[in-house]
């Protein structure tokens with residue numbers, strides 16, 4: 001993989017832990033997880049519930065969105081996965097209740113169809129693109145967006161274009177994930193995170209390395225999502241807490257806008 005220089009007007013990074021506080025990773029037990037509904041378009045979805053903030057998972061076809069959602073919810077088959085790209089065709093919503101240290105927290109997780117499935121017919125590609133832009137551009141009450149990139153490869157032109165288009169059109173906080181990290185040797189992982197970060201113009205520490213196979217990165221990803229939702233209190237007992245080993249990602253103490261919104265939106 002080769003890196004790409006960050007653009008001169010590189011945005012400030014998405015959600016990142018506070019430089020001043022070492023926080024203990026959220027204790028994210030799952031109280032409940034259930035399929036809610038599939039919708040063929042954003043217009044047909046019921047309004048987002050303020051009691052269960054909506055977090056959507058976006059990425060190229062086959063990048064591992066559905067598998068990641070199963071891992072996040074500690075379920076094996078709740079979300080349908082497939083070796084064949086282009087499997088998820090509808091907007092699928094799941095309700096999950098987390099047991100945090102001091103409270104329970106309900107969220108709505110959204111498994112989106114993947115973009116960039118080259119083998120699909122032109123008509124299917126157009127339909128998927130309309131569905132995705134309808135959701136991403138028009139979903140009122142979308143609280144956070146988790147954008148997935150395959151850690152093994154440099155982001156594609158379509159990945160970067162999608163990232164940049166969202167920067168302009170979607171103001172909710174974003175979290176970046178490098179998927180399938182079990183396929184990248186530990187020694188090379190940071191280098192691969194760096195390649196993704198440079199392509200997007202964010203800090204290396206803002207790329208969460210994740211494996212749906214081993215569930216590596218799961219606590220850190222929950223922490224980033226909760227921070228994106230402005231739920232910092234749910235992830236820390238006190239300022240003096242020791243960070244769990246998984247939290248000590250490279251640059252985890254680097255500057256960022258914890259709990260804030262990605263700029264440039």
Ligand SMILES: Nc1nc2c(ncn2[C@@H]2O[C@H](COP(=O)(O)OP(=O)(O)OP(=O)(O)O)[C@@H](O)[C@H]2O)c(=O)[nH]1
Pocket residue numbers: 059060061062063064065066067068080081082083084085086087088089113114115179180181182183210211212213214
């Ligand atoms: N080794 C490894 N394989 C993974 C991982 N996550 C997903 N996969 C595999 O990648 C393939 C695609 O996974 P999905 O979760 O269905 O991908 P998706 O992004 O939902 O795909 P679409 O719905 O088609 O857009 C499956 O064969 C998964 O088993 C991972 O962390 N590690």
Ligand SMILES: [Mg+2]
Pocket residue numbers: 065066067080081087088111112114
């Ligand atoms: Mg899928």
